[in-house]
Amino acid sequence: MPRQITLASRPSGWPTADNFALTETELPALRNGQILVRNLFMSVDPYMRGRMNDVKSYVPPFQLGEPLDGGAIGEVVESLSPDLRKGDLVLHGLGWRDQAVLDAAHARRLDPIEGMSPSAYLGVLGMPALTAYAGLLDVASFKAGDAVFVSGAAGAVGSFAGQIAKLKGASHVIGSAGSDEKVAHLREIGFDAAFNYKKGPVAEQLRQAAPDGIDVYFDNVGADHLEAAIGSLNLGGRVAICGAIAVYNSTEPTPAPRNLALVIGKRLTLRGFIVTDHSARMPDMVTEMGGWLREGKLSFSETVVDGLENAPQAFLGLLRGENTGKMIVRL
Amino acid sequence: MPRQITLASRPSGWPTADNFALTETELPALRNGQILVRNLFMSVDPYMRGRMNDVKSYVPPFQLGEPLDGGAIGEVVESLSPDLRKGDLVLHGLGWRDQAVLDAAHARRLDPIEGMSPSAYLGVLGMPALTAYAGLLDVASFKAGDAVFVSGAAGAVGSFAGQIAKLKGASHVIGSAGSDEKVAHLREIGFDAAFNYKKGPVAEQLRQAAPDGIDVYFDNVGADHLEAAIGSLNLGGRVAICGAIAVYNSTEPTPAPRNLALVIGKRLTLRGFIVTDHSARMPDMVTEMGGWLREGKLSFSETVVDGLENAPQAFLGLLRGENTGKMIVRL
Numbered sequence: 001m002p003r004q005i006t007l008a009s010r011p012s013g014w015p016t017a018d019n020f021a022l023t024e025t026e027l028p029a030l031r032n033g034q035i036l037v038r039n040l041f042m043s044v045d046p047y048m049r050g051r052m053n054d055v056k057s058y059v060p061p062f063q064l065g066e067p068l069d070g071g072a073i074g075e076v077v078e079s080l081s082p083d084l085r086k087g088d089l090v091l092h093g094l095g096w097r098d099q100a101v102l103d104a105a106h107a108r109r110l111d112p113i114e115g116m117s118p119s120a121y122l123g124v125l126g127m128p129a130l131t132a133y134a135g136l137l138d139v140a141s142f143k144a145g146d147a148v149f150v151s152g153a154a155g156a157v158g159s160f161a162g163q164i165a166k167l168k169g170a171s172h173v174i175g176s177a178g179s180d181e182k183v184a185h186l187r188e189i190g191f192d193a194a195f196n197y198k199k200g201p202v203a204e205q206l207r208q209a210a211p212d213g214i215d216v217y218f219d220n221v222g223a224d225h226l227e228a229a230i231g232s233l234n235l236g237g238r239v240a241i242c243g244a245i246a247v248y249n250s251t252e253p254t255p256a257p258r259n260l261a262l263v264i265g266k267r268l269t270l271r272g273f274i275v276t277d278h279s280a281r282m283p284d285m286v287t288e289m290g291g292w293l294r295e296g297k298l299s300f301s302e303t304v305v306d307g308l309e310n311a312p313q314a315f316l317g318l319l320r321g322e323n324t325g326k327m328i329v330r331l
Numbered sequence: 332m333p334r335q336i337t338l339a340s341r342p343s344g345w346p347t348a349d350n351f352a353l354t355e356t357e358l359p360a361l362r363n364g365q366i367l368v369r370n371l372f373m374s375v376d377p378y379m380r381g382r383m384n385d386v387k388s389y390v391p392p393f394q395l396g397e398p399l400d401g402g403a404i405g406e407v408v409e410s411l412s413p414d415l416r417k418g419d420l421v422l423h424g425l426g427w428r429d430q431a432v433l434d435a436a437h438a439r440r441l442d443p444i445e446g447m448s449p450s451a452y453l454g455v456l457g458m459p460a461l462t463a464y465a466g467l468l469d470v471a472s473f474k475a476g477d478a479v480f481v482s483g484a485a486g487a488v489g490s491f492a493g494q495i496a497k498l499k500g501a502s503h504v505i506g507s508a509g510s511d512e513k514v515a516h517l518r519e520i521g522f523d524a525a526f527n528y529k530k531g532p533v534a535e536q537l538r539q540a541a542p543d544g545i546d547v548y549f550d551n552v553g554a555d556h557l558e559a560a561i562g563s564l565n566l567g568g569r570v571a572i573c574g575a576i577a578v579y580n581s582t583e584p585t586p587a588p589r590n591l592a593l594v595i596g597k598r599l600t601l602r603g604f605i606v607t608d609h610s611a612r613m614p615d616m617v618t619e620m621g622g623w624l625r626e627g628k629l630s631f632s633e634t635v636v637d638g639l640e641n642a643p644q645a646f647l648g649l650l651r652g653e654n655t656g657k658m659i660v661r662l
Contacts, residue, residue, distance in 0.1 A: 050596075058596040222592055244592040253589030260587035261553055261575040263603030265381075265389040270601040272594030 002027050004067040004097035005311050011052055014249045015319070019052065020312035025067075027101050030080045035090070035104050037074035039331045041119040042095030042308075043127075044315040045070065046155075046220075049248040058274050068096035071127060073110070073118045084109060091121050098308050098331050116293075117302075123156050123326035124293065124300040125286055127275055131242060132160035132218075133285040134278035137168075139271050140216045140240035144169030147210055149229055151175075151197075152220030152245060154182035156300075156326035159189060160289075161218040163298055166190050174209045176202065176225065178321040185324055189299040203228035213237075221246045227257035233268055241272040249319065301325025333358050335398040335428035336642050342383055345580045346650070350383065351643035356398070358432050361411045366421070366435050368405035372450040373426030373639075373660045374458075375646040376401065377486075377551075380579040389605050399427035402458060404441070404449045415440060422452050429639050429662050448633075454487050454657035455624065455631040456617055458606055462573060463491035463549075464616040465609035468499075470602050471547045471571035475500030478541055480560055482506075482528075483551030483576060485513035487631075487657035490520060491620075492549040494629055497521050505540045507533065507556065509652040516655055520630040534559035544568075552577045558588035564599055572603040580650065632656025 001024035008021040030036055048070060051062045062068050072095035076088040081104030084090065090107040094100035110121055123129065135157075136142045148165040152158040153175025162173045175186040175194040186194035193209040206214075206228045215237050217229035222244030229239060247254040263270065292298035303323035305314035311329045318327045332355040339352040361367055379401060382393045393399050403426035407419040412435030415421065421438035425431035441452055454460065466488075467473045479496040483489040484506025493504045506517040506525040517525035524540040537545075537559045546568050548560035553575030560570060578585040594601065623629035634654035636645035642660045649658040 226591070241592075241594050244595065247592050254592070256587040256589060256591035258584030258587060260557070260591075261572075261578050261585070263572050263601065264575065265605065266603060267605060267608060268603050270594065272597060272599050274596065274598060277598060 001025070002097065002099040003308055005308065006067050007052065007062045007064050010054060010064065011249075013251045015049065015052060015316060017312055017316070020068075022309050025097075027099060030078060030101060033081050033103055033105070034101055035076050035081055035084050035107060036078040037090060037092065037094075037100050037102065037107070038077050039072045039074040039095065039098055039100065041073040041117075041122060042311065042329045042331060043071035043122040044311065044318050044327050044329060045127075046243055046245050046248065046318065048315065049319060058276075069093055070095040071122050072096075072100070073121055074100065076107075079104065089118055091126070096308075096311060119302060119304075119326075119328045119330070120300075122328060123302060124160065124289060124298070128156035128326060129160050129289050130278060130282055130285050131157045131275040132164055133289070134275065134281045135240040135242050135273060136161050136164055136216070136218060138278060138281065139273045140218060140238045142168065142170070142216050142238075145171050146215035147172040147174075147213065147234075148216045148218065149174045149176075149206060149210065149214045149232070150218045150220070151225040151229075152243070153177050153186050153191065153194065154324050155220060157242060158218070158220050159186070159300065159325055162186070162191050163189060165216070166192075167292060167297060172210065174206065174214070176205070176221075182324055185301070197225070201228075203231050206232050216240070218242060219244070223247055223254060223256070227259055230257050230259050230262050230266075230268065233262075233266055235266055237266060237268045239268065239270040241270060245319070302328050304328045304330050306330050332356070333428065333430040334639055336639065337398050338383065338393045338395055341385060341395070342580075344582045346380065346383060346647060348643055348647070351399075353640050356428075358430060361409060361432060364412050364434055364436070365432055366407050366412055366415050366438060367409040368421060368423065368425070368431050368433065368438065369408050370403045370405040370426065370429055370431065370662045372404040372448075372453060373642065373662060374402035374453040375642065375649050375658050375660060376458075377574055377576050377579065377649065379646065380650060389607075400424055401426040402453050403427075403431070404452055405431065407438075410435065420449055422457070427639075427642060450633060450635075450657075450659045450661070451631075453659060454633060455491070455629070456620060459487035459657060460491050460620050461609060461613055461616050462488045462606040463495055464620070465606065465612045466571040466573050466604055467492050467495055467547070467549060469609060469612065470604045471549060471569045473499065473501070473547050473569075476502050477546035478503040478505075478544065478565075479547045479549065480505045480507075480537060480541065480545045480563070481549040481551070482556040482560075483574070484508050484517050484522065484525065485655050486551060486652075488573060489549070489551050490517070490631065490656055493517070493522050494520060496547070496549075497523075498623060498628060503541065505537065505545070507536070507552075513655055516632070528556070532559075534562050537563050547571070549573060550575070554578055554585060554587070558590055561588050561590050561593050561597075561599065564593075564597055566597055568597060568599045570599065570601040572601060576650070633659050635659045635661050637661050
């Protein structure tokens with residue numbers, strides 16, 4: 001029987017395994033234009049935490065008793081569409097299940113990449129890479145010579161944002177992460193400086209890592225990280241606000257940067273963004289990231305968890321920061 | 332003897348009269364290229380509160396025992412410059428004193444405007460107007476059809492920001508102010524809606540005044556006003572952060588908007604600015620504001636206090652919100 005992960009209950013604060021259920025299901029018969037896909041990989045991403053709340057946001061909330069969804073890579077098993085054939089590799093939006101029936105129009109055929117796992121399309125050539133690319137270049141208006149700070153830098157988006165900045169001529173790239181191992185990893189992949197935010201106040205560690213200040217902050221964390229960044233930003237500095245993982249599990253409104261009034265004197269720009277608004281940049285991103293990959297200039301890591309039944313744990317681990325690079329579930 | 336107001340002590344929290352002293356002074360002899368000016372009007376502005384702290388900011392702090400400074404209009408009494416003549420009306424930066432000696436290059440000759448007080452150059456045709464103009468049009472990228480919320484709307488900058496928005500085709504302009512009289516005044520000068528922020532939670536009053544949300548927020552206040560605006564901003568909304576009068580007298584770091592993470596899903600842009608970066612827009616502003624003034628489409632008010640000795644009280648009153656429109660001291 002096809003299996004899926006459904007939303008068993010809505011979390012208040014940190015989600016737990018109890019909020020998820022592994023259930024069996026029956027798939028509808030294929031209609032014209034549809035495909036049956038066997039999923040090979042699925043993505044777990046921080047934004048999914050917001051979808052567990054019953055709150056209107058930029059993506060609809062998950063529904064109680066219904067399967068979750070999200071990015072997935074699968075192989076076409078059966079096709080009633082002239083556009084896709086059995087054996088085709090596709091990217092689609094019905095993750096959190098081992099099989100899916102969907103309209104061929106909602107799947108994108110992928111070219112297998114020699115020597116790389118298809119899961120790259122969920123990371124270094126997919127949504128997280130586009131998020132980093134568009135966030136840094138378009139939202140934060142990065143330019144060569146800027147000093148850049150990235151929080152959550154050992155995650156998929158963060159590690160790409162830092163590396164893109166470096167490859168595009170940043171004067172100095174600083175990353176924060178939640179363990180010494182991750183900090184060492186950031187240095188290995190080319191960050192000029194990195195610190196463990198659990199080891200001391202972010203503001204102080206950032207000031208030490210960037211005594212001359214920063215020009216761009218790529219924010220995946222919010223809260224004290226954003227406050228520290230505002231403190232260290234130079235005149236005309238820019239913040240791309242991509243995520244706020246520090247507050248996703250808060251049950252109370254979170255006090256935000258107490259130094260927000262500094263945006264005036266420093267002429268700062270803070271800009272929130274959602275990657276789906278930037279899909280027009282996908283070809284540029286794939287061209288540039290693909291080139292850097294071929295030239296060996298870009299590193300990417302995956303933390304791979306096996307089995308659909310372990311997808312909730314993979315997601316919970318992601319929220320706790322247990323991944324380095326892209327968190328992937330292999331089905 | 333020439334008189335001046337000096338900084339007697341630095342305030343902690345709200346300033347008081349004790350922080351100021353009225354002293355007599357001697358003026359240096361005029362050197363070549365200099366002028367002696369008798370001041371007619373001087374400006375008190377919220378940004379001066381920041382200069383009372385011993386903190387590096389976008390303008391240097393006032394110095395203990397030294398005269399304060401700021402925008403002033405005066406008449407040239409003596410000139411050793413070929414560029415200015417006795418009797419010329421000038422705008423310059425040595426307010427807080429009844430006479431000043433300065434380089435002619437640091438004064439701008441003004442054309443008297445028929446039927447208007449020269450103090451207009453400190454308000455509707457001066458820095459506050461440019462602040463509103465550049466903040467709304469350039470920083471917040473206002474466009475016709477936007478719904479606009481202005482806080483501190485009965486002040487000089489706020490009243491101009493709201494009126495410019497309306498004259499440029501805003502769908503709806505909402506203002507907040509601190510008294511029922513000011514709220515009535517805002518309705519008279521063309522705001523579509525206005526509320527007294529002291530009468531209830533800002534977020535709730537704003538939601539009622541703008542049930543369909545806002546597209547632009549012109550922020551003079553910060554704190555709960557900014558939080559309310561973030562809550563009401565529509566997708567792609569923009570905030571020009573001009574001032575934060577709610578926090579200028581705080582002795583502790585102020586909790587900022589607890590809902591700042593909404594900037595992500597709503598794709599908001601928050602941008603701080605300082606008017607001096609926008610002086611290139613002065614001619615555009617004077618042309619447009621001057622035109623609206625001649626056509627009777629633009630209202631402006633002044634709250635005028637007489638006498639240099641009362642300048643500290645005028646400034647303290649400004650911080651308490653006792654002015655409607657531009658707060659001016661007539662010397």
